[in-house]
Amino acid sequence: MTVEQTDPDALLLVVVRHGEAEPHSPDGDEQRELTEGGREDARTAGAWLKAQGVAPDLAIVSAATRTQQTWEAMQTAGFEAEDTQVDEAIYNGGLDDLLEVVRTASDDVRTLVVVAHAPGIEELATCGEVHCDLPDVWKPATVGVLSHPGDWTSFPADDTALVFCHASG
Template sequence: MAVRLILVRHAKSDWGDGDLEDHARPLNARGRDAAGRVGRWLAATGRAPHEALVSSAVRTRETWARMAPHLPDAPEARVIDALYHAGPDVMLRVLQGARAPVVVLLGHNPGIAAFAHWMLSAAPTHGRFGDYPTGATLVARFPADRWADVAPASGVAEAFVVPRELPEG
């Protein structure tokens, strides 16, 4: 058996209100569209998650809220403060507490990019994997029966996409 991780960097956020704290920034129009594209792609490729671990920032919660309607039986987000600007070690600790076989984790750079590199046995050949732009989504499989047994450098990349590559809704 294997477990599958869907690792998503939040979609493009709105920088229009300079008075907002970073945690409170919402998505901009492009980000709202991108989140829907990612949700539709996951559904179309049969990669719908059973559990959603989401940073407490507005932009990550909104990214999930715009992905979820496109997914069959989308789980309610488990909003986790520790994922806000988390590093790879924190992300792994949170992930190892997951219960479902297919988990989506939504977070922020630079942690998401570092976590993706750390967890895979080999990086995908996609040209944007290195900088992990907004909305970027990695799907990786791990040879474990439960998340508590998942270790760094053990994942195999199944897919990596950025929203611009996906069809419009």
Template sequence: MTAPTERTLLVLRHSKSDWTGGQADIDRTLNPRGQGQAQDVGSWLAEQFPVIDMTVVSPATRTRATWALVSAELANSPEARVDERAYAASVTDLLEIVKELPGDLRTVLLVAHNPGVEDLVYLLSGESIGMSTSTLAVLTLPGTWADAGPATATLQAAGRPPLLA
């Protein structure tokens, strides 16, 4: 069996976090608006991507909470891997995570933070998009994950579900 020749990378910035509690940055959770945003992302993904092979999540509370709400909307929730490198990650760190993904995975969701996610989308696609909270970018990459690099992907869609263009 040969590996698929095209991969889909779904890049999601965490949902709106709560700044009222005075917690450390890594410990901030979602505010009510962010909770609703995450559910919207999950509903959109359930319709558009019924099979997601894996999710890579930053260890921050707000990214893990975003993923929990997104995954609750999916019929088949994929394995989630918390990757310490995804918190406060540079574009280089995020690209390394993508390049190390197992070759048999076809569709992967990355839940992380700005400016890293915005920089990753720009690096891979050459297109600059704003990644406000709960913004999702859908990228297709030919070849293997290890081939990911500057201008190797095509930006298929970007926005905040359910209004994704």
């Protein structure tokens, strides 16, 4: 399935777990940076999404350094959004925090990207039906694309589905 084969009226939610990060930072967990492999995996994920025809309107990214660097690397591969917002609430946020971010997206956002952390990002990816080969482990730089009929306030609905999965690395 390609993006062109999904329901043209459906909204798309792209969920991304940050790339592989250094095991620690002297400035604390929030400041951990990506490894070079993590940067490469994020670039690969961005290139894959672009090749699928995904064109985001808005990216909402956790305030952590590793998520910011993941989004930057994805952009270097040509996967760019019209607007980017940093959200403190999704650093260490669980599913409820991520759902709140999605449900408050503007009506003019047709494709939304959320770059965040495990386990919340995996829970968000699988909150609907699964129509792709789901990875056994949601490794760093794993991407999921959900198709959602309706508006963001009703996310997820009975027919929300994870239609694309991609695990880098």
